[in-house]
Amino acid sequence: MNELEFLAGLRDLPLHPGARGLKDDCAVLEFGSETLILTHDMMAEGTHFEPEANMADVAWKLVAMNLSDLASKGAEPIGVLVGVSLGRDDTGFLSGLRDALSVYNVPLLGGDTIAATGASTFGITAVGRATHKPVPSRRGSKTGDAIYVTGIIGRAMLGFEGHKQHFEAFHRPQPMLSEGYALAPMVSAMMDISDGLLLDAWRMARASEVSYRLNPELIPVADSARMDDCLRWGDDYELLFTADPARELPVPATQIGKVELQANASLFLGGTALTEPGSLGYRHG
Amino acid sequence: MNELEFLAGLRDLPLHPGARGLKDDCAVLEFGSETLILTHDMMAEGTHFEPEANMADVAWKLVAMNLSDLASKGAEPIGVLVGVSLGRDDTGFLSGLRDALSVYNVPLLGGDTIAATGASTFGITAVGRATHKPVPSRRGSKTGDAIYVTGIIGRAMLGFEGHKQHFEAFHRPQPMLSEGYALAPMVSAMMDISDGLLLDAWRMARASEVSYRLNPELIPVADSARMDDCLRWGDDYELLFTADPARELPVPATQIGKVELQANASLFLGGTALTEPGSLGYRHG
Numbered sequence: 313m314n315e316l317e318f319l320a321g322l323r324d325l326p327l328h329p330g331a332r333g334l335k336d337d338c339a340v341l342e343f344g345s346e347t348l349i350l351t352h353d354m355m356a357e358g359t360h361f362e363p364e365a366n367m368a369d370v371a372w373k374l375v376a377m378n379l380s381d382l383a384s385k386g387a388e389p390i391g392v393l394v395g396v397s398l399g400r401d402d403t404g405f406l407s408g409l410r411d412a413l414s415v416y417n418v419p420l421l422g423g424d425t426i427a428a429t430g431a432s433t434f435g436i437t438a439v440g441r442a443t444h445k446p447v448p449s450r451r452g453s454k455t456g457d458a459i460y461v462t463g464i465i466g467r468a469m470l471g472f473e474g475h476k477q478h479f480e481a482f483h484r485p486q487p488m489l490s491e492g493y494a495l496a497p498m499v500s501a502m503m504d505i506s507d508g509l510l511l512d513a514w515r516m517a518r519a520s521e522v523s524y525r526l527n528p529e530l531i532p533v534a535d536s537a538r539m540d541d542c543l544r545w546g547d548d549y550e551l552l553f554t555a556d557p558a559r560e561l562p563v564p565a566t567q568i569g570k571v572e573l574q575a576n577a578s579l580f581l582g583g584t585a586l587t588e589p590g591s592l593g594y595r596h597g
Numbered sequence: 598m599n600e601l602e603f604l605a606g607l608r609d610l611p612l613h614p615g616a617r618g619l620k621d622d623c624a625v626l627e628f629g630s631e632t633l634i635l636t637h638d639m640m641a642e643g644t645h646f647e648p649e650a651n652m653a654d655v656a657w658k659l660v661a662m663n664l665s666d667l668a669s670k671g672a673e674p675i676g677v678l679v680g681v682s683l684g685r686d687d688t689g690f691l692s693g694l695r696d697a698l699s700v701y702n703v704p705l706l707g708g709d710t711i712a713a714t715g716a717s718t719f720g721i722t723a724v725g726r727a728t729h730k731p732v733p734s735r736r737g738s739k740t741g742d743a744i745y746v747t748g749i750i751g752r753a754m755l756g757f758e759g760h761k762q763h764f765e766a767f768h769r770p771q772p773m774l775s776e777g778y779a780l781a782p783m784v785s786a787m788m789d790i791s792d793g794l795l796l797d798a799w800r801m802a803r804a805s806e807v808s809y810r811l812n813p814e815l816i817p818v819a820d821s822a823r824m825d826d827c828l829r830w831g832d833d834y835e836l837l838f839t840a841d842p843a844r845e846l847p848v849p850a851t852q853i854g855k856v857e858l859q860a861n862a863s864l865f866l867g868g869t870a871l872t873e874p875g876s877l878g879y880r881h882g
Contacts, residue, residue, distance in 0.1 A: 313683060314683070318681065325704075326703075328676040330676070334705075334707060339676070343633060344628055345629040348628060351707065352678040352708050353709050354709045354711045356711045390626070391615070391626075393635060394637075398603055406606040406607070410611075419612055420607060421613045421624040421626070421635055422636065424638050425600050426640070426641045427600065427644050428642075429644070429715070430642075431715035435680040435709070437722040441628070
């Protein structure tokens with residue numbers, strides 16, 4: 313099976329209402345008097361990082377990508393559980409884990425280590441607490457909303473390719489936690505961009521049952537000569553959100569388009585309908 | 598690094614107080630008005646299951662071993678997040694996952710799937726709610742307490758070896774959830790037996806800073822001619838606990854020894870001091 317087929321199989325299992333149909337970045341569940349936010353993301357050698365990758369960076373990124381999912385819910389991290397295949401540069405992995413946990417002030421809650429053969433895999437479960445209710449979701453964009461993105465898109469791609477000024481964007485991405493807290497009360501929908509701006513925008517438009525029209529001239533990209541690549545490459549971990557255009561933004565972000573009534577396509581780039589998700593970004597599977 | 602060395606590295610990271618020093622089966626944290634119980638356990642092809650294993654059984658066992666950790670805290674499962682390497686018998690895996698989630702009435706909360714090369718790894722994070730406070734831990738056995746175990750030890754080993762009447766003990770182990778609820782209010786310490794009775798007893802005695810004296814004639818083993826193997830093989834997922842011997846047990850269990858003042862060894866089997874943990878069971882690493 314590819315990832316889409318397997319995901320369809322998972323969606324057919326008994327789901328917790330807080331799983332949001334496995335169509336969001338996190339699970340959101342009422343627990344005691346608060347709202348718990350949970351996410352689990354993995355990385356595998358050969359798929360998400362090269363065998364010669366710096367393992368400290370891999371550990372950092374594993375933490376960051378999970379915290380980025382919490383950021384998209386405006387959630388405050390409580391801690392993480394980590395699952396580790398031993399055998400690579402374990403000391404390096406521990407050092408990157410320490411860096412990320414220290415910088416974001418997120419303690420370790422637990423985990424498991426295994427002696428595995430072959431390519432290494434790593435997983436983190438991040439546990440957070442909602443700072444605002446309702447908790448932002450991918451559904452909720454309304455016709456007339458403005459579409460925004462934080463930061464500059466395509467930096468991770470350039471960092472991966474070796475551009476020094478973008479090195480950290482790929483190797484040590486920063487989850488937008490404080491931006492997530494500030495935005496949670498005012499967004500109509502929000503997600504983090506992990507698989508490419510276009511693909512993630514397409515997903516959020518579909519979840520919201522509207523159409524997004526992006527203005528290519530407004531999208532802040534790291535290399536305008538490679539616009540198409542920047543919009544599709546992914547790994548940027550910026551926040552994509554929609555909001556009433558009359559509301560003042562609490563954090564820097566760029567308006568890149570507007571939400572329209574659901575049309576024949578979920579996503580338009582200027583006048584072009586983008587209907588083939590396989591061409592929009594990093595498609596799992 | 599081996600698992601013990603890596604675990605020492607993890608313990609040196611910033612830990613959440615609920616991590617219990619990474620010396621217990623689960624993290625235990627106050628959240629809202631309730632107590633959240635979290636655990637994460639992995640399985641890897643080549644280490645925890647053979648390449649030719651039935652993947653439905655692997656998925657079942659992955660769920661069961663995580664729920665068994667919740668059982669050792671007397672916790673009620675809320676849901677699980679699953680991390681899956683695709684590429685083996687994915688349909689079989691989904692079917693075993695469905696079986697286990699349905700039988701234990703535990704919904705899926707979320708997860709991640711990855712396309713990985715080489716040996717497959719799988720992880721589950723189980724999320725539960727404490728049914729009794731204080732939540733049982735490995736620390737707490739008191740001199741004079743009785744030591745008990747549920748069920749019969751060594752059945753998983755015989756199941757692994759092909760004995761039909763013990764097939765399910767290895768391939769479809771059952772977490773002792775209802776036993777855990779019933780025992781939580783009355784135990785002084787409790788854990789599930791995953792790595793062998795002797796090794797796990799040694800760990801709980803050390804955590805409690807006492808000595809355990811087991812009576813080999815009292816321990817219920819599946820094959821008395823292979824007592825040593827039964828006591829060391831692991832994978833049984835029974836509950837090991839200590840309690841005031843005057844208290845009536847709410848579930849069937851066998852008294853297998855007594856708790857004594859901390860002596861020169863943490864564990865005695867009859868008159869023999871067992872001081873070499875490497876010889877006591879399945880030692881990770």
